[in-house]
Amino acid sequence: MSGAKVWALHLAVLVALFAAQYLLPPYHATNLARVLVLALFAMGYNLAFGYTGLLSLGHALFFAGGMFAAGLPAYHFGFSAGPALILSLLGGGVLAGAVGLFALRTAGVSFMIVTLMFAQAGYLTLIYFNAWTGGDQGFAVPASGRSLFGFALSSDGPRFAVAWGLFALGFLVCLALVRSRFGRVMVAMRENEERSRLLGYNPFVVKLIVLVISGLYAGLAGGAWALLFGYAGASFATIQYSILPMLYVLLGGAGTVAGPVLGAALMFWLIELASGLTSAWLFLVGAALVVLVLFAPKGILGWVREKVWRGLP
Amino acid sequence: MSLLEARGLTRHFGGLRAVDGVDFDLRPGEVQGLIGPNGAGKTTFVSLLSGRIPVQSGTIHLAGEDITRLPAQARVRKGLAYTFQITSIFPGLTVFDNVALAVQGGRAQIGSWRGGGAALEAAVAAALGQVGMADLAGQGAGALSYGHQRLLEVAMGLALQPKVLILDEPTQGLAAGEIAGFMALVRGLVPAVSVLLIEHNMEVVMGVADRITVLNFGRVLARGTPAQISADPAVQEAYLGA
Amino acid sequence: MSFGPFLLLALMEGLVTAAVLALAASGLSLVFGVMRVVNVAHGEFYMLGAVIAWFVTTLVPGPAWAGFLVALAVAPVAVGALAAAADRLVLRRLDYDPEATIVATIGLLYMIQQAALSFYGPDARPVAAPFDWRLQLPWFGYSGYKLFVVLAAAVVLLALWLFMTRSKVGLVMRATQVDRDVAQAFGIDVDLVYMAVFGIGAALAAVAAVLIVPIQQAHYLMGHDPLLLSFIVVIIGGLGSLRGTVVAALVIGLSDGVISMFFSPTLAKILATLLVALVLVFRPQGLFGVRDR
Known part of the structure; x- marks a missing residue:
């Protein structure tokens, strides 16, 4: 499939998402902003899990790391949104690199548990320092921190624009990355690590780079969440926030560029719809996980790639 | 001068001496066959050469450079495939x-x-x-x-x-017609690439290799031209007696 | 109270924690040992055991011990049956792929937790202890029931050990653990073994919960901590080793009792989770296990 066609299609997705804010009622436009930030998180997860085969249960740590790296300076020292977002990027990336240095010495189930344990330790650390972090209650990010180039991120227009802009950036970087020479090596790690070693690649280094990139995505998403929606809390470091991006990716299609946003959107509105009928939205999450793993492990776009369009990146 | 050189290469697994002090030379531009009965240590030996298994003692040089401690992926980048x-x-x-x-x-x-x-x-x-x-x-x-x-x-x-290509039982499972084509392919690689060929199929080894090394019980039993090897009584005994 | 009796109290509390933890963790360890499945829903089986115990004790008339005994019989069986069904309907269909089963058991975790919230409610509810007897020490009185919990856990663990080492069924399970394919070739119904092991593993968690529920109340979120602690115990004890699990449970339980009496429990948990991560990275056979194969 030609490169131009792939790029055109993905740009069209971005344009459609941007246009959606004018077509949707305001309440759902705000929700779409949430979905875009969650999708940014899930895209990072997908780079590690979908493309490179790193099934992490610790991404909540990177998300929360970014959230607090942006939120704490904004809360305690009056940082504005620009520097705070850069800090969130750093927070997620550094944490992912630190965890990766240890966790990537293991593989498979051990990797899952080690990342889970690190994330749990991170969550408990946020609780332990609750004088600074607000613990489980969290804290509201002050208006001074929610201002970017003079625009207030608490108002609908700028908020959506920033959410969309960050998502679009992540989306295009993701597309370029997976179509690059390095993207080919990422998939090689997933498919056959030992063979890739005998083709001259160092699996540890490749996986560490991917995990750091994945952490940058998660951190940026966490920071954006704090600044756009005005709240940071330790609950975002619980295992649930490691499971959600996995669920989005599994639903939309692991190892596809547009899968995470599709999965995030579907799951978000499915829960939204269900919460009108019942409070049991966690049941829905659980059932979705089981059903996906059992009956559709490739997800929606994975199915499309298999049956309709083999060249879908 | 040899392109790939191993001296005293050793790897034991518990009490089993899989590779036990093997000296080995691959000359530039040759196809060398590596044969031996099952369990002779062929696969362990090439795993040491390629870096999939760490060396216990001995040295490996590629084009004069010591690669004994290099990880597998670094050896690949030096030209050992x-x-x-x-x-x-x-x-x-x-x-x-x-x-x-x-x-x-x-x-x-x-x-x-x-x-x-x-x-x-x-x-x-x-x-x-x-x-x-x-x-x-x-x-x-x-x-x-x-x-x-x-x-x-x-x-x-x-x-x-690569400078050196190690082929581990490449014809296993190939049809007879495919094997003939494969032999021609290997001969066509030299002298640009030097080939170490681990092979069970004697016809292939005898037809393709310039020289042959025979391993048995982790040690070198014999080396020489195909004609010398097929005439060697020790080799015949190892294969027939095993 | 002076330091000596204070430490004694801490140790006794720790022993109770250790006993219950050893039971719950041995279930997790058994499942991992035989099936190579990491059951993230294990804590929810524990919670279900406690919730069922509450329902049973409220339904059974008569003295507290009668309801308790019925609960001790009913809860493990019910939870074990549910787990066996989950094995049959979900895990077996995944062919026990390690990563897929983790994702699936995470799904089970959410489903069970939400079901408990919907049918049992958000409240913590107490279950009466089967008897009311206090051991009067010179410095403080101590609940006799807590001592009974330690004793009962020891008995169940001993029975489990005898079952695994002496009985024919236990032998079949251990044979399956060593080599699934060979076991199958010898005519062992591996599917049935797996279903039984998953059921027994969950039942052990339920027993632990029934024992603890007169001390702690039944609550739909109560599975979280035992899951985490069981993970810690199983990993430090060496994955799949029953003896290592019991030793690790004693160490973790006692030190948890002592440490959390003198230090912040949160700090203790942070250190424990980090320790587990590092053990998995640098000493995957566990601190007390020996490297096999």
Whole structure:
């Protein structure tokens, strides 16, 4: 499939998402902003899990790391949104690199548990320092921190624009990355690590780079969440926030560029719809996980790639 | 002077002396066969050479450079390529991508960061052409026939543009017609590439190799030309007595 | 109270924690040992055991011990049956792929937790202890029931050990653990073994919960901590080793009792989770296990 066609299609997705804010009622436009930030998180997860085969249960740590790296300076020292977002990027990336240095010495189930344990330790650390972090209650990010180039991120227009802009950036970087020479090596790690070693690649280094990139995505998403929606809390470091991006990716299609946003959107509105009928939205999450793993492990776009369009990146 | 040189190479597993003080030389531009009865230590020996298993004692030099402690991937980049005995490809990727991974990962590091480019495509086409699979580039590697997967494995080895190519039982499971073509392919590689060929099929070894090394119980039993080896009573005893 | 009796109290509390933890963790360890499945829903089986115990004790008339005994019989069986069904309907269909089963058991975790919230409610509810007897020490009185918990856990663990080492069924399970394919070739119904092991593993968690529920109340979120602690115990004890699990449970339980009496429990948990991560990275056979194969 030609490169131009792939790029055109993905740009069209971005344009459609941007246009959606004018077509949707305001309440759902705000929700779409949430979905875009969650999708940014899930895209990072997908780079590690979908493309490179790193099934992490610790991404909540990177998300929360970014959230607090942006939120704490904004809360305690009056940082504005620009520097705070850069800090969130750093927070997620550094944490992912630190965890990766240890966790990537293991593989498979051990990797899952080690990342889970690190994330749990991170969550408990946020609780332990609750004088600074607000613990489980969290804290509201002050208006001074929610201002970017003079625009207030608490108002609908700028908020959506920033959410969309960050998502679009992540989306295009993701597309370029997976179509690059390095993207080919990422998939090689997933498919056959030992063979890739005998083709001259160092699996540890490749996986560490991917995990750091994945952490940058998660951190940026966490920071954006704090600044756009005005709240940071330790609950975002619980295992649930490691499971959600996995669920989005599994639903939309692991190892596809547009899968995470599709999965995030579907799951978000499915829960939204269900919460009108019942409070049991966690049941829905659980059932979705089981059903996906059992009956559709490739997800929606994975199915499309298999049956309709083999060249879908 | 030898291109690949091992001295006193040793690897024990518990009490089992899988490789026990082996000296070995591969000359530039030759095809050397490595044979021996089952359990002679052939696979362990080439795993030491390729770096898949760490060396306990002894040294390995490639073109005069000590590579004994280098990890496998670094040896590949120095020009020492290994193809797997059990077919080991990337089944979810296309044939093109399989070979492209070798092209961009090997000694020459061909290709731009964008993952394509004329140089990369030319190198992939050349490697596939050498094994006669140029028209299969777009296929999924997992869907290939067994014989084609074996040839893809070889193409990946060639695409690394190595100085030394270690082929571990490459003809295993190939049909008779495919074997003849494969022998011609190997002869065509030298002198640009030096080949170490581990092989069960005596006809192939005798027909292709310039020299042969025989391993038995982790030690070198004999070495020489194919004619010398087939006349060697110790070798005959090892094979018949085993 | 002076330091000596204070430490004694801490140790006794720790012993109770250790006993219950050893039971719950041995279930997790058994499942991992035989099936190579990491059951993330294990804590929810524990919670279900406690919730069922509450329902049973409220339904059974008569003295507290009668309801308790019925609960001790009913809860493990019910939870074990549910787990066996989950094995049959979900895990077996995944062919026990390690990563897929983790994702699936995470799904089970959410489903069970939400079901408990919907049918049992958000409140913590007490279950009366089967008897009311206090051991009067010179410095403080101590609940006799807590001592009974330690004793009962020891008995169940001993029975489990005898079952695994002496009985024919236990032998079949251990044979399956060593080599699934060979066991199958010898005519062992591996599917049935797996279903039984998953059921027994969950039942052990339920027993632990029934024992603890007169001390702690039944609550739909109560599975979280035992899951985490069981993970810690199983990993430090060496994955799949029953003896290592019991030793690790004693160490973790006692030190948890002592440490959390003198230090912040959160800090203790942080250190424990980090320790587990590092053990998995640098000493995957566990601190007390020996490297096999």
